[in-house]
Amino acid sequence: MKSTNVKTKCSYVVMGLGQFLYGQRIKGLLYMAVLGLYIWYLFSAGITDIVGFFTLGTVEGDPWLGVAGDDSIIMMLKGILSFLILIAVIVFYFSNIRDIKNTEKLVEQGKPVPGFYASLLSFVDKKFYVVALFLPVVGVAVFNILPIIFMILIAFTNYGGDIVPPKLVDWVGLSNFAQILSLSGIKDTFVRILGWNIIWAVSATIINYFGGLFLALLLNKKCVKGKTFWRAFPILAYAVPGFITLLGFKFMFSYGGPINYYLKAFGLQAVGFLDIDAGWKARIIGLLVNAWISIPTSMLLATGILSNMNNELYEAASLDGAGRWKQFTKLTLPFVVFSTTPTLITSFVGNFNNFGVFYFLRGGLYLDDYFLASDTDLLINWLYNLSIDNNYYGIGAAVSLIIFIITSVISLTAYVNSSAFKKEDTFR
């Protein structure tokens, strides 16, 4: 066996040892330091954290007796972190292998082995993206990926209800999903709410989108005087915080609000717009209130896109005898839809998960035939009722995973089949 081969093999066993033997002392020491640090972490906390991830604690705390006990939730978080650290070390290990193979090749070719400073300069230059993205990736891993994994894993535990720290949480496999899909009350509620949720998301997206487009086209008309003045009104509606608007509408439609006041003043009977019998009335009010809040955004978007339209197209279409409707359906609409498909999908997902509208307008009602929900609640509201109002965190996490799967499938299908994806170059 050649001596270079042996040195290379050393790095397979001890990260950085090969580099050290090839004379790349500092680089080798740095790799070995990473390995050393990981081994130190493994024995000081890592092994406990990994084991804790699987057991989620064995000693129940008792503050009266001064027994600190295990905190299952912290143990789960530490466990996830330990796996993320393990993945990072594996990445380092493979970079070490790649590096030692490159060095071996250089030695075999009789070229000099680059020193630490030269390696560093070359790394910073050739792999600048790695250096630049290192901190953001670490940040994303800690502040984004870790909580997402945590939330997903909660769906597989019995966390919630009576099982909250200091009591120990346990893994329960798919039983939360089984409960949602099998327990009669919950299953029926889920199916009912999902049906309404899809109707809501589709209707709200269409109303908001075409409402905004209509307003933008209207305010784009040459005959409209004082465009800036009129455009300011939707912006004002947009500028008021959403929940303030929603509380205002709730009061407006209440029995003591101005709408019922005027109805009574005109000799009519008061109407329960949002009360227990409201049903579709409340749903339609929700759609309209949501339109009030959301149309300004799509109006602004459409206004911006329309300003990029080529007027010559309309002139040509006019000469060819196309009427206004034809021009709208064949020119304006395809152009606007093409440019806004991704926004349309974002808007659909936003509407699907629109928590505020019915929480503020009609929260706190639990109707017959619904489990901890009402006929206007969306899945996200039901999720809130389950996980925040009633502490069923595990079930709540399972519902949120289902919401995630539904919205992802719908969004991806819509996007992949859209012209914005298929004919990317059309308007370039």
Next chain:
Amino acid sequence: MKYMKKALSLLLISSLAAGATACGSSSGKASGEKSEDGVITLRILENDTAKSEGYLDELLNEFNEAYKDKGIVAVDANMDEYSNLAENGPYGYGPDVLYQANDKLMTYAEDKHILALNRDDFECAKLIPEEAWDAFTIVVDGKQYTCAIPVNVQEPMLFYRKDKLPENWETDWDKDGDKTPDFFQNWSSLYQYSEQIQDDSDGENYGLVAACNDLYMMAEFMFSYGGYVFGKDENGISNPEDVGFGKADAAKGMMGLRQFAGVMSEECIDDSIGQNRYSKVADGTYFCSISTPDTYVLFHDRLADVYKAEGLSDAEASDKATENLGMIELPGKMPADGNLSGNDTEVDTVVMGGVNGYGISAYTEHKEACIEFVNFATSREMIKKRAEILGIAPTRSDVAEEIGGVTGMIFESLNAGHISLMPSVKAVDQIWDPMRTLLSDVAKDAFREIKGEEVKYSDEAAMQEALDKASQSIYDAIFTLSK
């Protein structure tokens, strides 16, 4: 470009190093800190009213003055009044002493986040009635523990304008001649008076208008007829498996509520009454409304606004509002058959109430100092001061006796069993929304009838079925997912 890359790399590396240095050991602040000079600092969580009215400052100042030689300092915990001890306490961020309602405190007690206390450690113990102590009692492994020290009782009260009493009340509305209007003594009379006001004003004004969807305000329509929240087990501790809103003659009472809602404004169905009641009692649209004692100042201020609009100065308006705003307990009698326009025998009104008290965090490092603080805060002087500043009804019999008036009446009602305390178990969180929905539906039903729409609760059987359904819904919310 190359230099720029170098510079940027250096910046990124140094910020990583700075970040790594910042990741020191997470030594969470422990509750009940002890500084280097040996002074123990206790963090006290009080309610927002105590802060805004200046009572907390007085309490802290007097305690710190009295204990300056003993090395104990009490400070405002500076947390939201409903901050969660279960989430913050174990990590050292919770308060050492907390003042909250019994349902909230005992939720913590169930998971041992607050300490079990020895009643004998507290000077006020013998002066507090057993009913108040019961609100803070829990059974663990078959043994009873007391987890907080009762301070005051809360119950719904009737607010009205004294200058809006009918001129003929002594001749027409005081049949028993006891110098108290009948409509403040029994619900049937209040119903009849409300009906009369509505008829006389052609529907412009109303008698009693209250939030019919609020269980806390309306529980008397079930409790007075034998209904309850949760039954008790053999140790006298709440048993959430026994949901009792539909028990005994509760359906009769709910028929009474439906009847009363028919002479209220439709605002009683939804939340708008919660915002409007202060101004509408003040301007005379409603003769009276129901609320908790801590909202007295809101009724007072709206009434003062009315007097100011009539041309009085700020001080005169305030004095006149104080003189004319009445706050009394709800009428003490209800018709036994639930029919408010009949002449049946009467039953005693039983309202829902709560007891607020001081608990000590199980995570405090200075239990003895906390006990000293609670002893000081529940002393005769401080409770009296609390009652004067905040208008609370104390559970200390000596202070209740000394203050008398409404405070004394509330204390007596607690002793006489006319206040049914909110159960001190976690499951109580699940009762509010299902009952709110039912109460709102029952109130709405009165207006369905008036408008000629199809009614849902035409008889007691239908009402019983609805109560049973609501109870089942509460049971399901508590147990479906936790079994």
